[in-house]
Every structure is written in structure tokens, then in C-alpha cells.
Amino acid sequence: MKSLFFILCSLIAVPFVSFGQIEMESERDNDGIVTLYAINRTSIPHTVLINFSQLQNMTTPGGGDVTALASPGRSRVATLKPTLSGQGTNYRYSYSYVRGNLFAKSKTKPLYLIPVEAGQEVVATQMNPLADRLTDGEKTGSYVGVSFSFSNPTMIVAPRKGIVSDMKMDYEGNKENLSFNRAENFIELYHEDGTFTKISVLKAGTSRVKEGDLVFPGDILAQSGGENYSSGPHVRMINLRPIKTDTNKLSMEAFPVTFVGENGEVAFNQPEKFQVAHPQAVVTAEMSKKELKAFQEGK
Template sequence: MTKLVLFIYLFLSCTSALFAQITIETERDKENNVIFYATNLAEIPYSVVLNFSQIQNLTTPAGGNTTVVANPGRTKVATLSPTLAGQGSSYRYSYSFAKGNVYAKTKVNPAYLVPVSEGTVVKAVLNNPLEATVGNESAKGSYVGVSFMFDQPVEIVAPRKGIIAAMKMDANVTGNNLSFVAEENFIEIYHEDGTFTKLTVLKPGSEKVKVGQQVFPGEVLAESGGENYSQGPHVRMINIKTVKDSDRLIHQPFPVSFVSDKGNVEIKQYITFEVVHPEEVVVLEMSKRELKTYQEGK
């Protein structure tokens, strides 16, 4: 079956513009401990790798490099303790970071809604990285998300509970019969297990949410776009997790299963089905307070 063509970097390179989101400062206390503080300007946690290239008479939390989590605001993230009291100490370090909490775990087995209005009939297909279409054999099989196509424009909804981590909704895509564009509107959602959902091909200016806002499954985020694409109106979705690769952090795409009228499906080939929003999925990750508010509002 035909697969859609798109640049993988549209999904994975969004952190390049956020290079100043995290800053690290150090202080010495009266016991001569070196305390590391992270200032995180974002609405979501970031993972930080502290790489120590030189260290004398100090003990690090985890050897030559230490991975910590910087929550929003200013937080203490690490401490170097003197190895021998009363002697001098020194250190030199660098740091790198990536959005997301590399240590976060899910409390439940998450379920994902197809991110469009309930009752919509969608045609789902795996996306294909551009490199694979121009002869790069190594790119074939690389997972870069899925696309959901529909006959008419629809509302785009949250597939899962989370916080709006980032968005861009001012790109006016011009041209006809497009397959991909270098700049696309998107909304990104951060989930409590440290993963992200990124939705692209959205109508400019149609956002119904703002960065930092908590959303629940089925909540309207924006309106769909794609009318001037070769495949017509559609939305693209990819899920990403932050993982440590040696001494660096990377964002790794991964597939998920979707709720449908045919049961839970993982998109592996072209498939058509109707979108459903079961209440048990909508309330799955709600706290007791959130569930009470939801039930009172019904």
C-alpha cells in the first residue's frame, strides 16, 4: 500500500530552537558540597546529562556522567560531596539536555484515541521517511508515525491525557498536491510517563488550547488541515520518548495502539475504521478529583 512521505526531522528536531530552556548553576555550601541547580523555563520536565571532564576530591552521584531531571522552575538536581574533608577540590563539566523525563513511568497501561472527532471514518497508514523514497535502503522500516485521512475537515482532539508542551499554529501552507512541507503547524502533548504525542497538518490559527494547559482524551485541540495535500484532509501523529544513548539524550519514536470500532489496532498497513471515544479510555488516567469533576459535568 502507498505510504505517506514526510521529513522525519519535522517531528524530531523541535528542540533545536529551545537551546536556552535549561541553565545550570552551582553553589558551595558550608560543608564544601557543590550543589547543582537547574532552571527550567518550560512547562514540562527536561532530562539533563552532566558530563564531568575533570573532578578532584569530589564524589559524583553516578561516575563520569550523571543524568538528572529538571522540573519546571529552579530545582536542585545534583550534589558533589568532598571525598576527603579539609582538602581542596575542583571540577569541570558540560551539560546537554532534552525535553521529557527519562525516568518517568506509566501508572497504567495507556490507551490512545485516534485524534479526530468520534464517529469519523478514517483511513490510516504508516508514514514513510523521505530518505526511503529516494533510495536510502537503511531508512526503510524506520518508524515515523501514522497518518489518518478523512473525507472532510474535522476537529482534532487529544488522544491521551497530558500537558500542551509546545505548538506552532501560524504556518500558512501554500501550493497544491503537496506531499510534505518544511514548516508545518503542530501541537505537542507531554504525558505523565515522560512520552510525547505530536500532531501535525493543522489549520493555522485554529488552536483551542495554549501551552501549559492540561488536556484530556477527546478534548478539542484544533481543526484539521491538509486540503491542498495530495492525500487530502488528514492529520499526522507520532509518539516520542526520551532515552539515554551512551552519554547523550535522544528522542526515539515508538508505535502505539489505537482504540477503534474494531478493537485496539496498531497501524501496520493501510486500514479503514470508525473512530470511537470509549468513556473508559477518556477517564483512564484521571485522578480522583479529575474524575469527580468530569462526572459532575456530565
Template sequence: MRFSLLFLFFLLYSTVFAQVKLESEQDKDGNVTIYANNTEVIPYTLVVDFTTLMNLTSSGGRTVFAVANPGRSIVARLKKTNANQGSSYNYSTKLYKGSYLDKSKEEPVYLIPVQEGQKVRMQPMTHVENIYKKESENTSYVGTAFYLEESTTICAPRKGIVSDMKMDTQLKGAGLSFDASDNFIEIYHEDGTFTKLMVLESGSEKVKIGDVVYPGQALATSSGEKYNSGRHVRMVQSRLNKVEREIKFEQIPVKLFDGEKEISSNQTVNELIASHPENLISKEMSKKELKRLESK
């Protein structure tokens, strides 16, 4: 019985998401520490909004922005104000995939995500509203598409960790413009950016969730035969941003290397040849990874 009472005293309660579990612990002085247990392979951003703070002061204010890295980390600390009075608290939580804090020191350059030497045509995608709402003219950037003459290997455009994938959909019909159920592989980069590659052949994946991938590494095989635009691969980069007191998810254009120069993914280019220069492949590698590359 004594063990149970102590357990209840120190573990006040927990909040559970599919990816992150929050636990609260109280010390002998009545101070509270809130922890996040992240079982995923990438960080998550948490917004904790304290709706009640009675006789407690939050180190981060009423609204706390925190990043839960894989494993256990501290989200917030609550200090008891008056040792002779009781205390209580309550909060609501929002969870976002990725870290809003991670940034690049310099703007990264991405490879064209196909095997080296492959010729492609690049064109920014149109917003889905423009497909289903004929009167809509939404010009927001939503990614770019690389059109292919033949089936080809799709490669990682940057170093990162495979954070999500779905590769078991076999599309039906023909003349498609968009299908939300299509296959994809998602990569999380160390600067908090995601790359999502879509329109992939079912069952063709060469990686799994949790794998670290490098620029030019084979990921899967292209598809697109069911689309009215033919064979292609779609690529979208996105990241979290803190705007005032909110976290927002935005899709962003990126720099690409075409073998000779850098171009923006929001441009239309009729012909590009994919190139995988060693300086870009090794750009984000650790010393250990570089040694392994040099030994090959």
C-alpha cells in the first residue's frame, strides 16, 4: 500500500497521444515537472496551454512551446508559490510533427530526386482547390512535380531520416489529377524540414521508417501511369513555424541543383538532367559517415 501511495503522489497524471505521452511528477516541496515520452524517430512540437494554475508558476508562462525529442524530455516546470497552501493545475495540449526550433545555418541545396543522369521536366504543382473548385485561383506554393519519360528510381534529395511512408496503394481507374491515397515516402531533415515524395510504385520501397538516408540514395520506383499527366514524381518540402503565439505548418520552395547551377523548385524548367555531385552528397554527413563514404 505504501508503494502505491508514493506512486500516486509522484506521478500525478498523464496525457497520451499516439506518438507522445506526457507525465507529471511532483517533488516533496510541491513543485511539478511535466515530461514528454516520445517513442517516434523524430521530434514533435508541443504547445501546452495552462487553463488553471493555482498557487503554481510556470517557467514558460501560461502557454509553453516545447520540443519533445525521441526519448524522455522536460516540457515544463511548475514552481509552488506558497508552501502553506494547496495547489492545482490543468492544461490542454496540441501536438505537431517536427521541431519548430531547428534551423539551417545556410539554405540547403537539394538534389533532383531521381537517379543520376535521368532527364526530367519540372513544373510547380497547382493547389488542389484549383482542381476541384473551377473558380478558385489559389496560387500558394504546394510543391513541384518532375515529369519522366520512363519509369525510374526515386532518390533522396537530402540527408535525413525516414519518418513516415505508405507504399501499399494500387490506384484504380485512369485520368487522375490527384489522389490523396497515393504512395509516399517522407524524410525528416536535421533543420526541421520535411520532404515528401509522392506517386510511387506500390511495394517498391527500398527503405523503412527510422532509416537514415543520404542524397542520391535509392528510395523507391516512380509511378504515375494512372494520371492524366503521365509518369512523374511529386516533391513537397514543409516545416513548422512559430508565428506570434501559434504554430503553423507551411510548404516552402527550395533550392535544387541541376548539374550546373542552383534553381528554385517554384520554377518551370522544360529539361533538367539529374546530377549527384559528391560535395552535395557529403554536405551534411558526420565525420564518421564521411570516413565510411571515403572507404568505399
């Protein structure tokens, strides 16, 4: 999963740059105003940071670098206007991008189901920071997610409403007594507040979803894996969000989320065994009126 990208380009005379998941193109009108567009060929928004190294007789509305949202498709991300009419203009910039929406916010506190079939007994454990490897080298800090262990393989479900944004389900592991494997199968969900949930250690070929699918809390994603691990059958869940660092760069960070069980919020300060429950209030929390009606009629 490639979440962060950087490219340097000079657009003195080149109106289109294509590389990676986000492409940039420009248009100049008769008044000399230049509009920069991002072409996003994925199914989820990306955040784009445009750094101008040269602005000759041109200004941006913010007076400098621009951070903008590149929605799926073609989005306007920056406008350059001549400072003085009748004089030459020039510009040069680099851009980087990260998956997700840096500007999105939750209307209410997001709640997450335990991503395991209801009724199962699980042991929840906060993972060791060494599991930074779970995020393909992204810097996650001290929090790196939660591991859910169980006695026998079980079905893994969506913990929250989201779009399937990335997945890999074709790895057939043959090594035994593992503690970690970067090649593990995973399914990732993108949420409306610009964040992601990544669930890994899944059994190859068992996915019930495909990229672009909309899922709701409790919907089955795949079957668990991990039988060849020293810890036995389990799945690992980590949540990521886009951020802008103090050095004005885009990155991803892991963050803890609030899980809910039968008796309300659940904290995993130490390994704890309990039975999974999926309260209907959490299942329906982020549904639109149309989605809620369909859910109630389908019960």
C-alpha cells in the first residue's frame, strides 16, 4: 500500500504531469490565470500538498504553498493569478500527496465494533510498537493497533461503515510458528472522516468484498488467518489518518479508536478475554436515512 508520494516538476511549458496515483495538469485562460487540477484515478480522496519554489509575477490565494483535496476524478487544487498585468509570468512547483482527507472531521465520536463475528470469545491485546512494520514503513508512533486472538478461525467483520479502499487476499503462507509476516493478507476500509481501518492476517481467497464496495458495521469481510502463528488464530487492526507534520510534510499516523461491546466502551489496557457483541446503535450510527430504512426493512 503506497500512501505517500512526492514528485518534483517544473511547469514552465509542460501543462500535464502523470505519475503515480495522482496526476497534475494545468490550464491558462486569456487573462493569464493558471488553474492546477489533480487527476485522481482511485476510489478515495487524496490530500495534495503543492510547494511552489518559483512564482514569478504570480500569486496564490493563500500567498504560498497550497494544501488541497483531490477527490476521485478531476479536482481544482490551486489557482495562480498574475500580480501585474502585461508582464511575463512563470512558476515552478513540487507536489506530494497522501491517501485520505486531511480536512474531514467526524460529526460525532466514531465508535468501532470488535471486528470479529458476534458471540465469539476473543482476547484483545494492544500490539507492541515493533509492529510498526504493519504499516509498510509509515511512522506510527507508540500506538500500532490491537490484536484480537481466538481459539478457532472465525469470520472477520467491518468495525465501522466505510469503503473498501485496498486489499490483498492472495498470499498462501507456508511458514510455521510466525510472529509477524509483512506479506499477510489484509482488507482496508476508508471512512467518511478521512481515516482508514486496516485489518490483516486474513485467510487467502476468503474475501466477501471487493475494492470500492460500501460496507456497514458487522458486514462480513473475510475469514481470519493466523493458524501458522505462534500466537494462534488472530487478526490485527490498525487505524491510520493523514496528517501534516511540523516540517510541512504529509504523512500518515496511527491512532487509537473507541471500541464498543455489549456494556458500552471497551478499553484494552491489558490482555483481556471477553465475548464479542455488536450493539445495533453502533451498527446504524453512521447510516443515512435511506440506508437505515433499507437495514430495518431487511431485518
